[in-house]
Amino acid sequence: TVTPQFIQSKKTPKATKMIEEVLTMWEQQGNLAKNTINTYRVDYKKWCKWLTTTNQTDSAKALSQVAFNSFKDWMIAQNESAQNINTKCSTIARIIKELVNGKGAKYGVKEVTFKTLAVINKNVKCELLEEEIEALKQVATETEKETFSRNVFLLQLSTGQRISDVYTILKGEYEVLKDGNGNGNEFIIIKNKKGTTATNDKKSYIPMTKEVSDLLQTLKGSELIPATDDALKNLINRNIKKIAR
Numbered sequence: 001t002v003t004p005q006f007i008q009s010k011k012t013p014k015a016t017k018m019i020e021e022v023l024t025m026w027e028q029q030g031n032l033a034k035n036t037i038n039t040y041r042v043d044y045k046k047w048c049k050w051l052t053t054t055n056q057t058d059s060a061k062a063l064s065q066v067a068f069n070s071f072k073d074w075m076i077a078q079n080e081s082a083q084n085i086n087t088k089c090s091t092i093a094r095i096i097k098e099l100v101n102g103k104g105a106k107y108g109v110k111e112v113t114f115k116t117l118a119v120i121n122k123n124v125k126c127e128l129l130e131e132e133i134e135a136l137k138q139v140a141t142e143t144e145k146e147t148f149s150r151n152v153f154l155l156q157l158s159t160g161q162r163i164s165d166v167y168t169i170l171k172g173e174y175e176v177l178k179d180g181n182g183n184g185n186e187f188i189i190i191k192n193k194k195g196t197t198a199t200n201d202k203k204s205y206i207p208m209t210k211e212v213s214d215l216l217q218t219l220k221g222s223e224l225i226p227a228t229d230d231a232l233k234n235l236i237n238r239n240i241k242k243i244a245r
Contacts, residue, residue, distance in 0.1 A: 012060045014058045015060060015063050019099075022095050022099060023037065023040060030197055030199060031197060040091050043088040044091070044095075047092055050070075054070065056070075060104070060107040060108055063096050063112075064109075064112075065112045065113070068089070068092065068093070068096070071089070075088065075089075082117035082119045082120075085117055092112075146242060148222060150239070151219055153236055159204075160206075161190075165192055168229075169190060170219055170232075173190070188204075
């Protein structure tokens with residue numbers, strides 16, 4: 001036997017199902033980079049852990065402001081860093097906002113507010129000075145990998161590119177554009193790995209200076225070029241630290 005109230009009650013879809021639908025929709029639209037979607041999924045898994053660990057009801061109530069605050073406080077109690085909490089809360093807030101503009105509104109889902117936590121950055125960044133770059137060029141290397149790594153790092157400095165985009169250059173996946181004014185200037189055009197999506201090509205136009213040209217001639221066709229840009233990043237980081245010491 002069931003009560004009339006049970007029969008007349010409106011069953012809301014699970015919060016997890018609604019969130020998964022949003023993430024799938026963003027994937028299919030192709031407006032966000034794959035790495036961004038992967039990061040959102042990691043943040044969503046953290047939210048799911050909160051949901052199950054604290055015995056929350058998997059319904060629209062789990063998307064309320066009260067529940068959102070509970071998620072934040074739970075991460076604080078777990079000693080998550082302020083930066084991680086800000087990232088994960090921002091992701092969940094963005095997903096909830098998407099739901100408000102879609103099917104979530106009819107289930108009472110409303111936008112949540114979040115005041116970011118103060119982040120104390122202990123990492124102090126500073127520029128490389130000209131004399132430091134010159135010292136890097138002059139220091140003796142002990143292995144071919146160290147020499148190769150130094151040249152790749154110098155190519156990064158002379159082009160201002162991320163290691164992933166320098167990898168694209170090393171693979172020869174670029175175009176050369178000649179100056180239309182007849183000044184003899186040339187530019188390298190590459191598609192950036194970060195920022196390029198299914199609907200947007202983000203490109204860099206790099207002046208082909210003598211230093212860039214000489215480094216490309218030295219590095220072109222090297223057997224030390226790894227199979228992936230991540231492997232190149234690890235190789236360069238490891239060897240540049242040795243050279244710096």
